[in-house]
Amino acid sequence: MKNYKGYLLDLDGTIYHGTRVIPEAITFINELNKRGIPYLYLTNNSMVTAEGVADRLSGMGIPAKPEQVYTTSMATATYLADQKEKDKTFFAIGETGVFEAMNKEGFTYTENNPSYVVVGLDRQFTYEKLSIAARAIRNGATFVATNIDPALPTENGFLPGGGSIVASVTTASATKPTVIGKPERIIVEYALEKLGTSPEETIIVGDNLLTDIQAGVNAGIDSLLVLSGYSTKDDADKYEVSPTYIEESLLTWIQKMPS
Missing domain, CATH: 3.40.50.1000 (HAD superfamily/HAD-like)
Known part of the structure; x- marks a missing residue:
């Protein structure tokens, strides 16, 4: 070893x-x-921040600091910041982890002609969000998925994961995403x-x-x-x-x- x-x-x-x-x-x-x-x-997990993950782990008795956590939302924001091909506007289907990571990298949220569409797990996913994302991608926005996990393990069994939402956007936009996680x-x-x-x-x-x-x-x-x-x-x-x-x-x- x-x-x-x-x-x-x-x-x-x-x-x-x-x-x-x-x-x-x-x-x-x-x-x-x-x-x-x-x-x-x-x-x-794209939903939570590094601080949120560290707090959860610490609450379980597991040593953890925010700087010891790396999420797929953080990687997604860094990846897009490295592209430097378009202006830093984005639309996202996701939760706090996605929006905080994108904001830290200097991106601005918009529903009107964004340069990037970021999709992760969103427990408030709606048809309207799907429509905005698909339209933006068809108009040229770069489509990025935090991950494509089909299911999310919980203490109550498996629930739909981020991949289920990514699949719907893929179908609606006729475009496959770049996957980060x-x-x-x-x-x-x-x-x-x-x-x-x-x-x-x-x-x-x-x-x-x-x-x-x-x-x-x-x-x-x-x-x-x-x-x-x-x-x-x-x-x-x-x-x-x-x-x-x-x-x-x-x-x-x-x-x-x-x-």
């Missing part, structure tokens, strides 16, 4: 299940802090830049082969599948690509970490 100098950590299924913390996760984070190994909580490499590359470690010395940790592990493959970094959430060992045996490591829990990983 390599002595990794940076960790990108998934949340749901890896650190917690809905409102319930995974006990091994606290031990794992404490071990990273003890060793002085930097890490980022890397999430496809996991499993795409875009969010991983920005996260590495924020973390300050190279791809060769960083590992991504998660419970989902389709998002977390595939993101590692797409970005060319090592990956650890923990069997505490979505994907099983049987899933991993059948999947087209393999994680670098598979562990029953974060606790068994700690026991194997080089001293």
Whole structure:
């Protein structure tokens, strides 16, 4: 096992299940802090801010600061700011996380001929919002999706995810978006830049082969599948690509970490 100098950590299924913390996760984070190994909580959740994620984790007893959180909304705003091809106007279907991230990058919200249309999960999604987005895209706006997760895991089962809304905008506008979140490499590359470690010395940790592990493959970094959430060992045996490591829990990983 390599002595990794940076960790990108998934949340749901890896650190917690809905409102319930995974006990091994606290031990794992404490071990990273003890060793002085930097890490980022890397999430496809576009609805909340980094501060909101950190507050939630802290409330569960998990050490977390806003600067240790990187969301798909943050990556989306950074990606669009890097384009520098159009004026910085946008229309968004999303929640607080999207709007705050875009505002921090200097973008201005408009429903009239925006340069960019950003789509994430929006629990107040309406036909009117769909109409504005589709019309703007057909008129030349760049279409960007924070993520295309089809479902959102909750303590009450799976609910429609951001991908369900992205699919409706894709259909209405006859245009496919640029996708930022996991499993795409875009969010991983920005996260590495924020973390300050190279791809060769960083590992991504998660419970989902389709998002977390595939993101590692797409970005060319090592990956650890923990069997505490979505994907099983049987899933991993059948999947087209393999994680670098598979562990029953974060606790068994700690026991194997080089001293």
